[in-house]
Amino acid sequence: MKLRNSVAAIIVACGLAVTGIAGTGAAQAATPASASVGQGVRAADQLSLQQLLDAAADEVHMTFPNATLMVADGSSPSGKTQDMSQVTDWRLVYNTGDGASRIKSVELHATLEGEIDQPTYHTSSWAGVMPISDQAGLTPDEAYSILQDAGHGDAYQYVSLVKPLVARPHLQYHFSNIRGGCDGYAVNVDDLAVNPICG
Structure with a gap:
């Protein structure tokens, strides 16, 4: 089917x-x-x-x-x-x-x-983030390679594609070992910058 x-x-x-x-x-x-x-x-x-x-x-x-x-x-x-x-x-x-x-x-x-x-x-909307466009832009593997190049090549269990609700939002991949957690790093899809998720 x-x-x-x-x-x-x-x-x-x-x-x-x-x-x-x-x-x-x-x-x-x-x-x-x-x-x-x-x-x-x-x-x-x-x-x-x-x-x-x-x-x-x-x-x-x-x-x-x-x-x-x-x-x-x-x-x-x-x-x-x-x-x-x-x-x-x-x-x-x-x-x-x-x-x-x-x-x-x-x-x-x-x-x-x-x-x-x-x-x-x-019956309630998902809140706290901005809508994501139709295109992811990077694959999780490509985003992880960028993370490794920045010196953060640890093993992670969770990967999220999300656009945080902040002043200058970027579509990001979040790599973490806690679902929705702040313990890992974010990779911006547009400019490829790497930062702590909640840093």
């Missing part, structure tokens, strides 16, 4: 299930399901992060045309690593941009192997 068709069916099905959401900030989680990449791709092959973002955005936009990506949060299931191809599990959060809907954000869990779980819907 193709990724696009599978995820489209999942989103439509979950959209119908969400009509019973109650309470501000409540979330409706559907039963997990996964979609696999088409037959032309071997199971051992990985999607790039950009390919995963493109596929997820296409499907979310079928239900919420104005949705914007707020964070792409990746992790290595095996723990700390210096090999960014091991950062395979991603959480993608979109704000729907639909003022008429009670659904304000959509959370997808996906892997670079092409599996995408059913969405989780939230």
